[in-house]
Amino acid sequence: MMQVNKVLNNFEIVGTQYSKKDETQEARKPFIKGIPILSVVILVLIILGCLFCELIMTHDPSRMFLDEINRAPGSGHIFGTDTLGRDIWSMIWFGGRKSLIIGTVATVISSFIAVVYGTLSGVAGETVDNIMMRFTEILLSIPSILLVVFMQAALGQRNFLGISVIIGITSWMSIAKIVRAEVRKIRSEEYVLISKMMGGSFMHVLFKHLAPNFMSSIMFMIVMSVRSAIVSESTLSFLGIGLPVEIITWGSMLSLSEKALLTSSWWIILIPGIFLVVTLLCITDIGNYIRGSYNSKEGNL
Amino acid sequence: MLRIGLLSNILEVKNLSVVFNTPEGRISAIRDLSLSIGQGEVFAVVGESGCGKSVLCKTIMGILPSNTEITSGNIAVNGKEIVGLSDGEMCRVRGVDISMVFQDPMTSLDPTYSIGAQIAEAVRVHDKKITADALKKKVIDLMDAVGIDRAVERYSSFPWMLSGGMRQRCVMAMALAQEPKLLIADEPTTALDVTVQAEILDLLKEIRNKTGMTILFITHDLGVVAKVADKVAIMYAGKIIEQGLCEEIFARPTHPYTWGLLHALPSFAENGRLYPIPGAPPVLKEGFEGDAFAERNPYALRIDYAQEPPFFDLSPTHKAATWLLDERAPKIQFSLTNTAPPKTAHDIKQTEKLMEIHDLTHYFRLGQNSYVKAVSHVSFDIYKGEVFALVGESGSGKSTLARCILGMYKPLGGKAFYDGIDITSKRRTRKDKARISKEIQFISQDSGAALDMKMTVRDIIAEPLEIHRVYKNRKAADERIKEIMKKVGLDEQLMQRRPSELSGGQRQRVNIARAYVMNPMLLVADEPLSSLDVSIQAQIVEVLSELKKDHETAMLFIAHDLSMVEFISDRVGVMYKGHLVELAPTKELFRNPVHSYTKALLSAAPKPDPEVEKTRVSTRYKKSLTEFMHEGWEEVAEGHFVLKEH
Numbered sequence: 019m020m021q022v023n024k025v026l027n028n029f030e031i032v033g034t035q036y037s038k039k040d041e042t043q044e045a046r047k048p049f050i051k052g053i054p055i056l057s058v059v060i061l062v063l064i065i066l067g068c069l070f071c072e073l074i075m076t077h078d079p080s081r082m083f084l085d086e087i088n089r090a091p092g093s094g095h096i097f098g099t100d101t102l103g104r105d106i107w108s109m110i111w112f113g114g115r116k117s118l119i120i121g122t123v124a125t126v127i128s129s130f131i132a133v134v135y136g137t138l139s140g141v142a143g144e145t146v147d148n149i150m151m152r153f154t155e156i157l158l159s160i161p162s163i164l165l166v167v168f169m170q171a172a173l174g175q176r177n178f179l180g181i182s183v184i185i186g187i188t189s190w191m192s193i194a195k196i197v198r199a200e201v202r203k204i205r206s207e208e209y210v211l212i213s214k215m216m217g218g219s220f221m222h223v224l225f226k227h228l229a230p231n232f233m234s235s236i237m238f239m240i241v242m243s244v245r246s247a248i249v250s251e252s253t254l255s256f257l258g259i260g261l262p263v264e265i266i267t268w269g270s271m272l273s274l275s276e277k278a279l280l281t282s283s284w285w286i287i288l289i290p291g292i293f294l295v296v297t298l299l300c301i302t303d304i305g306n307y308i309r310g311s312y313n314s315k316e317g318n319l
Numbered sequence: 320m321l322r323i324g325l326l327s328n329i330l331e332v333k334n335l336s337v338v339f340n341t342p343e344g345r346i347s348a349i350r351d352l353s354l355s356i357g358q359g360e361v362f363a364v365v366g367e368s369g370c371g372k373s374v375l376c377k378t379i380m381g382i383l384p385s386n387t388e389i390t391s392g393n394i395a396v397n398g399k400e401i402v403g404l405s406d407g408e409m410c411r412v413r414g415v416d417i418s419m420v421f422q423d424p425m426t427s428l429d430p431t432y433s434i435g436a437q438i439a440e441a442v443r444v445h446d447k448k449i450t451a452d453a454l455k456k457k458v459i460d461l462m463d464a465v466g467i468d469r470a471v472e473r474y475s476s477f478p479w480m481l482s483g484g485m486r487q488r489c490v491m492a493m494a495l496a497q498e499p500k501l502l503i504a505d506e507p508t509t510a511l512d513v514t515v516q517a518e519i520l521d522l523l524k525e526i527r528n529k530t531g532m533t534i535l536f537i538t539h540d541l542g543v544v545a546k547v548a549d550k551v552a553i554m555y556a557g558k559i560i561e562q563g564l565c566e567e568i569f570a571r572p573t574h575p576y577t578w579g580l581l582h583a584l585p586s587f588a589e590n591g592r593l594y595p596i597p598g599a600p601p602v603l604k605e606g607f608e609g610d611a612f613a614e615r616n617p618y619a620l621r622i623d624y625a626q627e628p629p630f631f632d633l634s635p636t637h638k639a640a641t642w643l644l645d646e647r648a649p650k651i652q653f654s655l656t657n658t659a660p661p662k663t664a665h666d667i668k669q670t671e672k673l674m675e676i677h678d679l680t681h682y683f684r685l686g687q688n689s690y691v692k693a694v695s696h697v698s699f700d701i702y703k704g705e706v707f708a709l710v711g712e713s714g715s716g717k718s719t720l721a722r723c724i725l726g727m728y729k730p731l732g733g734k735a736f737y738d739g740i741d742i743t744s745k746r747r748t749r750k751d752k753a754r755i756s757k758e759i760q761f762i763s764q765d766s767g768a769a770l771d772m773k774m775t776v777r778d779i780i781a782e783p784l785e786i787h788r789v790y791k792n793r794k795a796a797d798e799r800i801k802e803i804m805k806k807v808g809l810d811e812q813l814m815q816r817r818p819s820e821l822s823g824g825q826r827q828r829v830n831i832a833r834a835y836v837m838n839p840m841l842l843v844a845d846e847p848l849s850s851l852d853v854s855i856q857a858q859i860v861e862v863l864s865e866l867k868k869d870h871e872t873a874m875l876f877i878a879h880d881l882s883m884v885e886f887i888s889d890r891v892g893v894m895y896k897g898h899l900v901e902l903a904p905t906k907e908l909f910r911n912p913v914h915s916y917t918k919a920l921l922s923a924a925p926k927p928d929p930e931v932e933k934t935r936v937s938t939r940y941k942k943s944l945t946e947f948m949h950e951g952w953e954e955v956a957e958g959h960f961v962l963k964e965h
Contacts, residue, residue, distance in 0.1 A: 028622045029648040208768040215725055216783045216837075217756030226782070230773040 127186025136197025
């Protein structure tokens with residue numbers, strides 16, 4: 019069919035194998051690129067500070083220096099003292115630990131409920147799905163503060179684990195709705211059909227396909243719910259229906275603010291406020307990054 | 320062939336270069352491209368996806384996305400320079416001088432307006448003073464001109480009421496509203512069925528003959544090119560690499576890439592083998608040196624890797640950019656033997672039935688008392704080790720049938736037995752279920768959607784092994800996965816990659832590997848080729864026929880592309896609107912089609928040979944369902960069955 023008659027050096031047939039440059043594999047995108055470094059560093063510092071608060075506290079956070087009430091920041095007390103004479107620097111770290119734990123525990127509880135409920139609703143038949151979703155809508159239509167107050171009253175005792183459970187079980191609805199929508203979408207995807215056809219059981223499909231795929235879309239919501247749990251606790255404590263003043267959290271520190279306003283001691287409000295806001299901003303920033311990176315990965319196709 | 324070359328050039332593109340700005344760097348989409356199209360010509364640009372042919376259209380229309388940049392060159396339409404025009408100025412060129420027909424007629428029409436209103440909009444944009452009566456008359460004239468019958472009634476129809484072919488006619492009516500000098504048709508028939516494609520192509524030619532309009536026709540299908548084009552340019556990696564009259568390109572292809580494209584077609588297969596082009600088209604960074612095709616070119620010269628070949632003239636109209644034409648290069652003769660339908664490689668012992676389908680019927684419910692008969696009363700058998708092809712246009716029920724066989728749908732009537740097990744029955748034992756899910760595997764049309772984007776290639780292929788706990792440890796499974804990856808032509812290094820990092824062809828190979836890793840008895844392949852390029856299609860067909868040789872796997876191959884069916888299958892069933900109308904051994908069917916629908920289908924498929932195409936008349940088939948129901952079967956030859964017609 020084809021004949022090679024003459025061969026000249028530059029015009030020699032070398033075929034597909036020949037390549038002058040050894041093309042190395044495409045360099046992977048650097049992992050660090052685009053990560054909000056500042057937010058991560060600040061958040062990590064705050065978390066470490068809170069976790070190892072014993073090492074940096076200068077005073078016992080619950081000890082009241084009755085002769086040093088409402089001290090402005092200065093040499094004895096770095097951030098001053100509050101209206102009960104407690105050292106704010108120590109309270110920030112000690113209370114921050116509780117606040118972060120409340121945020122995390124509440125998020126774990128709400129995400130767990132959301133994933134289970136959302137998946138069940140997503141794979142259920144039309145009627146069950148309808149009932150389950152209408153139920154979440156009813157819950158969503160009740161102001162969550164009202165729910166929390168109600169549950170607080172029902173539980174009676176106020177401690178910080180109790181409040182995280184309450185926040186957790188009143189904030190799972192919107193994540194559950196997203197999980198349910200994703201599951202509905204994914205379960206009719208071709209790869210799920212093929213997996214079922216190959217004999218994959220419900221559990222196999224759930225853990226191999228559904229969970230990894232909806233995780234990416236609720237990651238942002240989960241990170242954000244850490245934030246909103248901290249906010250809820252602070253709000254409740256500020257309103258006086260959360261934790262009592264003896265239990266130190268950022269929220270309960272802020273609850274002293276009305277008294278502080280009378281004496282114009284700004285540091286009592288501002289310092290825990292700044293810590294709270296900075297932490298929330300960092301979490302939001304990281305959450306946005308997570309959302310963006312998942313979107314761009316999917317946008318690759 | 321009417322008024323070619325009589326007048327000046329309508330489109331003149333000189334040294335055009337377009338660059339994409341991407342996060343990975345600047346990518347060349349079009350490199351130093353020049354072409355000129357004379358009045359009344361049909362100029363076809365052919366290439367695989369990613370070769371820059373759509374970018375070329377968009378550049379001419381001035382609708383490039385914002386991350387692109389024209390780095391050099393001129394485009395003159397009807398003597399008017401359009402590079403550098405503002406958007407407002409371009410608006411006066413678009414529609415009047417140039418207009419465009421897009422690939423998918425569904426997405427280019429607005430579902431909330433009637434088609435009459437949409438065509439009227441195209442008229443009114445450039446003629447604001449037109450009266451309502453004149454406007455309506457003009458729209459109806461346009462609809463007549465593009466072959467929409469009952470135009471007055473259809474004036475107020477909405478796009479979703481019309482078939483794909485009718486919609487494409489509407490889009491064409493909109494494009495023709497201002498009688499543009501140049502019509503750009505970007506894959507206008509790719510989304511359509513073969514018989515509809517033939518009608519639209521005939522219409523385009525008819526319009527050209529009547530009005531002398533110039534058409535820039537973009538396609539990947541060489542059969543379509545042979546049917547409509549006067550001149551052809553082959554494009555690869557943003558460059559035209561061969562250009563000439565249609566007859567010249569098919570009679571004397573010169574560039575190795577053109578050889579590759581032609582050789583990848585089933586009509587030019589030799590000894591029952593296809594010759595796919597290895598590899599996939601490259602993505603070129605700006606400033607690339609050498610011939611972009613060299614790495615896929617078995618005849619690449621050393622100089623190809625260093626220096627870009629210039630154009631060598633073969634005749635006043637025919638030129639090609641390859642160093643093989645240089646006088647210092649070795650002379651290579653290339654010939655295409657247009658062989659008769661390839662023989663099917665092995666004989667099937669038609670004794671052992673693997674799958675029996677009896678009177679299978681499945682309706683979809685639309686609303687109360689309204690049904691779509693997706694599959695009605697279909698019966699056939701699949702024998703062990705054979706490739707049974709189901710052919711039909713979209714909506715003929717072939718995918719529904721496949722899904723019934725796979726157990727995704729529960730058919731309303733009829734039975735399907737796999738080796739004696741009733742698939743349609745709910746009361747199957749656990750053992751039978753496990754056996755079926757091991758022995759029947761599936762390859763789907765959309766290679767992307769069938770893969771979980773979150774999993775690695777290894778995990779995807781391992782999934783059936785894990786479900787059925789075939790291997791005790793990971794190492795043994797990995798061995799098997801490597802073996803199957805090698806068989807389907809995937810590099811071992813891809814094991815840890817994710818589907819988003821693979822090309823379309825590689826993804827379909829992963830699908831095939833996942834299906835074959837269990838050594839299935841029956842493989843159901845639902846249009847496994849239709850989302851792929853010609854050269855990639857040939858690669859996949861090669862993989863499938865290699866596997867067919869080594870395994871005893873029977874295959875139900877669903878397709879609308881008749882040429883590939885002819886190549887790969889042993890027996891063919893033709894479906895029309897839910898009915899099986901003809902069933903025959905492949906050779907017999909293509910030699911002697913009996914049912915008039917089969918004849919129409921065969922005559923509509925374009926062949927990559929201009930001599931045949933220029934003279935051929937395709938037959939039409941339009942029949943309602945009821946006309947051939949319950950007429951019974953007739954055996955016209957051994958194993959060749961036809962549904963009786965009036």
